[in-house]
Amino acid sequence: MAENTVSCVSPAGGPIGVPSQASAQAPIEKEVLKMSAKVGKPAPDFEAKAFKDGDFKKVKVSDYKGQWVVLCFYPGDFTFV
Amino acid sequence: MEVLSISVDSQFSHKIWQEEELSKMLPGGVPYPMLSDSGGMIGSAYGVYDEEAGVNIRGRFIIDPDGIIQAMEILTPPVGRNVDELFRQVLAFQHVRATGEVMPSGWQPGKPTLKPSKDLVGKVWQVWKPEMSKLI
Known part of the structure; x- marks a missing residue:
């Protein structure tokens, strides 16, 4: 969980170990990327910029090996539900 | 158990949401890391990124200590969990x-x-x- 320097533009996080979508992948490879989360299978690893403990940090889901993790996606900050 | 919340918002937006709104619902704000998925690449890997709306829909994944997904629940945006x-x-x-x-x-x-x-x-x-x- 490295410190993340605060700057206006920095690389977004993303899945680890899969080809970047930005690097002109064939559509079929994008499909594979979309479908990679399945129950009973390893959670796709990723690195993301985060607001954590009052600071900006980078977080990998694999940092939490050995613990139970609940990963919650939601549409957006300041939405209503 | 560790909770990680994640949306396409920046970590800066998460900071202000925590300070300006969430901390008024829950003293001290939410205790878990708030992750940024700019571009939706992580959501795409988990099958929850809605390309038309440009956001991640409500997907929740339980991951065991070996890193295996044991459960997933995915809801459209209007209904909370x-x-x-x-x-x-x-x-x-x-x-x-x-x-x-x-x-x-x-x-x-x-x-x-x-x-x-x-x-x-x-x-x-x-x-x-x-x-x-x-x-x-």
């Missing part, structure tokens, strides 16, 4: 991992579990009734 059901599932999966026992439909912590064996085949009716699921 049920935290009691989340805890029930986490407790159930922790119990399975600790004991090898299995949880029948509607299982709640402290309620009977089942121990799979050849003697239980065809005999589940003796130890489990539909009313135990609370659905009937």
